[in-house]
Amino acid sequence: MMNELDVMPKLDVQGICKSFERDRTQHEILKNLSLSVLPGEFVSIIGPSGSGKSTLLQLIGGLHQPDGGSIRMDGADVTGRKGLISYMPQQPALFPWYTLEQNVLLALDITESNAKPRGSGARPSRAASREERRELAKSWLARAGLGGYEDAYPHVLSGGMQQRASFLRAMLSPQELICLDEPFGALDALTRLQMQQWLLSLWEEHRRSVLLVTHSIEEAIYLSDRIYVLSNAPAQTIAEFEVPFPRPRLESILDSETFMRMKRDIYQLLQSAGGMHV
Amino acid sequence: MRKKSWFQLGWPPVAVLLSFLVIWQCAVSIGHIEEWLLPSPLRILETFTLPEVYNRLWMHAMATVRITTLGLAAGIGLGVVLAVLLHLVPFLKRGVYPLLILTQNVPVVTTGPLLVIWLGYGISPKVVLIMLVCFFPIVVSTLTGLTQPDAQYMNYLQMIGATKRQILWKLELPNALPYLFSGMKLAASYSVITAVTAEWLGAKDGLGIYIKLSGNGFMTARVFAAIVVIVAFSLILFGIFSLLERFAIRWKPKKGA
Structure with a gap:
C-alpha cells in the first residue's frame, strides 16, 4: 500500500490480546494481534481452524472486551462498542x-x-x-x-x-465496514464459486470496506486486496500478502502462475504454523 | 392432497370408536343391563332430545363455558406475562421457578375449598382455580421457547448490536410462539376438567353440578350426556387453538414439503 501512512484506516486493530478461562486454566486465544482495513479495501484473514478468528470478529463486533490492545474505526477508539459493523455469519441465519x-x-x-x-x-x-x-x-x-x-x-x-x-x-x-465470517463454508464447490463471482461483481460496483474470515486460500486470493495469515492459537499475524491482480478480477487469474505461487506460499506458511487440515 | 391425509389420519380412531360403540350397544341389549347401571349409546343419544334435558343441559353447559373461558384467558395472560418477566429477570427466575413447580403438587380438590373460603361462593373461586391450573403449562412452555432460540440467530443479533429489547421482540418472542401454542392446547384441556371439578366442589350451576345431581338421582344417561358435552367442548377449544396456531405461525414449513 503506497498510501498506507496517509490514509486513515477504516478499521485499525492494534495489539489485541484475549484469553478465556476454561476448566480452571487460562487459554490464550489472541496474542498481540494487529491488522487494519483501509476504506474500500477487501481484506481477508486466513488461519488454521481454531485459531481464534471468530473471537477476533466478536471483539471487533464489541461482544467482549479485549484484555489488551485497542480497536479503532476512522481513528476513534471503539473498543467494546456494538453496532458499528455490518455482519454476515457462516450460516445464513435468516429469521x-x-x-x-x-x-x-x-x-x-x-x-x-x-x-x-x-x-x-x-x-x-x-x-x-x-x-x-x-x-x-x-x-x-x-x-x-x-x-x-x-x-x-x-x-x-x-x-x-x-x-x-x-x-x-x-x-x-x-455501516461502512462489513465482516464476513466464513460465509461460503457450508456451500458445495460449484455454488461457492458462483457466490464468490456474484459477491465480487457486487462489491466492485459498490466498494465497501470488507473483512473476510475464510478457510479457503483460493477464496482469499481471488477476492482480496490484502491477506493476513494467522498462526495457531494463540493467534498472531505471521504474514501479510498484497494481492497484485487488477480489478475487476477475472476468473482466468485462478489459473495464472502468480496465483498458484501465492497459494503455495500461503499453504506452506499455514502448515508451518501447524494444524492446517486438508 | 391435504384432504386425503386428513382422511387417512381420521379414519382409524373413528373406526375404533364406532366399533366400541357397537359392542357397547350390543352388550347392553343382549345382556339386559339396567339403564341406571349402564345406558346404551342410543339411549344416551335419545336423552339429548328430551326438552327437560337439553334445556337444562344447555343452561349448565353455558355456565361451564363461561368460567372456563374466563379462567383460561386469565391463565394464558398471567402465564405469558410471568414467563416474560422470569425470562427478563434471571434472579427472579432462579428464585421463583423451582417454587412454581412445587405448587403443582397441591391437588385441586384441596385448593378448591380453600378458594371458596377466601373468595366466597360466586364464580370467582372457580375462575381463579382454573387460572391457577392453566397458567403453569403456559409459563413452562413459553419460558422454554424464550430461552432456547437457535444460537446462530442470537450470535447474529448480538454481532450487529441489537438491544435486549430488539432481541426479545425479533427473536425470543417469535421463537416462543409455537411453544406457547402447545402450552395453550394443554391448558385448554386442563381448564375444562378443572371447571367441572370446581363446580362439583360447590356451585349453583354448571356441568359439574348437573353430573352430581343426575348421579345422585341415578339418571345415568344424563351423566353420560353431560360427559359428551364436556368432551365436545374440550375438542372445540382444542380446535380453536389449532386454527389460531395455523393462522399465527404461517412461516412453518408444511409437512412433507
Whole structure:
C-alpha cells in the first residue's frame, strides 16, 4: 500500500490480546494481534481452524472486551462498542418468521432504530422511508436473482439463495465496514464459486470496506486486496500478502502462475504454523 | 392432497370408536343391563332430545363455558406475562421457578375449598382455580421457547448490536410462539376438567353440578350426556387453538414439503 501512512484506516486493530478461562486454566486465544482495513479495501484473514478468528470478529463486533490492545474505526477508539459493523455469519441465519424482504431489511431497521433517539422523527417521513425501503429491498433482491421471492419465507429457498439474501442483509445495513465470517463454508464447490463471482461483481460496483474470515486460500486470493495469515492459537499475524491482480478480477487469474505461487506460499506458511487440515 | 391425509389420519380412531360403540350397544341389549347401571349409546343419544334435558343441559353447559373461558384467558395472560418477566429477570427466575413447580403438587380438590373460603361462593373461586391450573403449562412452555432460540440467530443479533429489547421482540418472542401454542392446547384441556371439578366442589350451576345431581338421582344417561358435552367442548377449544396456531405461525414449513 503506497498510501498506507496517509490514509486513515477504516478499521485499525492494534495489539489485541484475549484469553478465556476454561476448566480452571487460562487459554490464550489472541496474542498481540494487529491488522487494519483501509476504506474500500477487501481484506481477508486466513488461519488454521481454531485459531481464534471468530473471537477476533466478536471483539471487533464489541461482544467482549479485549484484555489488551485497542480497536479503532476512522481513528476513534471503539473498543467494546456494538453496532458499528455490518455482519454476515457462516450460516445464513435468516429469521424463519420474517419474509425475505423483512429479513433483508432487518439489519438496516435495527441499526437505524438504535442510531436515532427514540421518539424523534415525524411520522410522515417514517412512512415514506418505509416505502423507500420496500423499493430498496425489491430492487436488490431482483439483482440477487431473488425477484418474486419478496414475500416468501426463508425455508423455501436453497442454501445458495439464502446466503445471497444474508449477504444482501449485510450490504443494505448502513455501516461502512462489513465482516464476513466464513460465509461460503457450508456451500458445495460449484455454488461457492458462483457466490464468490456474484459477491465480487457486487462489491466492485459498490466498494465497501470488507473483512473476510475464510478457510479457503483460493477464496482469499481471488477476492482480496490484502491477506493476513494467522498462526495457531494463540493467534498472531505471521504474514501479510498484497494481492497484485487488477480489478475487476477475472476468473482466468485462478489459473495464472502468480496465483498458484501465492497459494503455495500461503499453504506452506499455514502448515508451518501447524494444524492446517486438508 | 391435504384432504386425503386428513382422511387417512381420521379414519382409524373413528373406526375404533364406532366399533366400541357397537359392542357397547350390543352388550347392553343382549345382556339386559339396567339403564341406571349402564345406558346404551342410543339411549344416551335419545336423552339429548328430551326438552327437560337439553334445556337444562344447555343452561349448565353455558355456565361451564363461561368460567372456563374466563379462567383460561386469565391463565394464558398471567402465564405469558410471568414467563416474560422470569425470562427478563434471571434472579427472579432462579428464585421463583423451582417454587412454581412445587405448587403443582397441591391437588385441586384441596385448593378448591380453600378458594371458596377466601373468595366466597360466586364464580370467582372457580375462575381463579382454573387460572391457577392453566397458567403453569403456559409459563413452562413459553419460558422454554424464550430461552432456547437457535444460537446462530442470537450470535447474529448480538454481532450487529441489537438491544435486549430488539432481541426479545425479533427473536425470543417469535421463537416462543409455537411453544406457547402447545402450552395453550394443554391448558385448554386442563381448564375444562378443572371447571367441572370446581363446580362439583360447590356451585349453583354448571356441568359439574348437573353430573352430581343426575348421579345422585341415578339418571345415568344424563351423566353420560353431560360427559359428551364436556368432551365436545374440550375438542372445540382444542380446535380453536389449532386454527389460531395455523393462522399465527404461517412461516412453518408444511409437512412433507
